[in-house]
Amino acid sequence: QTVVTQEPSLTVSPGGTVTLTCASSTGAVTSASYANWIQQKPGQAPRALIYSTTNKHSWTPARFSGSLLGGKAALTLSGVQPEDEADYYCLLYSGDAQTWVFGGGTKLTVL
């Protein structure tokens, strides 16, 4: 069973830049992992931000970007806004089993 690991928590100052990462226990995350990044604020449903590693949805603010970094999927927020305070989950695809696995989530605090 694949385990996907994210930083449990990160803190960033308003206007700053932060990178969240997502690692797989099975090895390097690649484009074939089709990484998704999902944002969730308290009491709200999840909201999609990034799909297939780098692609943004029409509503995704430009300050969010996805990439591969050192064998991990990464979500970078540049020019962080107070409203970016939320939980962020990565979701990786396992082509062998055709299943998906979420990471444990990163709680991002803007302080």
Add this chain to the structure above:
Amino acid sequence: EVQLVESGGGLIQPGGSLRLSCAASGFSVSRNYMSWVRQAPGKGLEWLSVIYRGNNTYYADSVKSRFTISRDNSNNMVYLQVNSLRAEDTAVYYCASTPDYCSGASCYAFQYWGLGTLVTVSS
């Protein structure tokens, strides 16, 4: 406008069964990959199952023997039959989908989400 609305949750005793429903509007479930995801109270998201256009279905190991995903194209609905419920199945259950007419990379996008339906397993 695309909308997903889940229903069917509630209080159920351990060992019981429920059928969760996801009503889609603004697109056809038959054209899309439809998934179920859950979130236990205070915990993270957990992917459960997917049904593809061709009716192939896949499940997380944790629920494979107890949960069944299905689709009713005529009513534009997706279902999750959950059996032999345990206390640890207590969660909000979300329906999610790819974008309409997905192709290539977009078929791996969890683009649309419903607001969820709460299942509480307790005696």
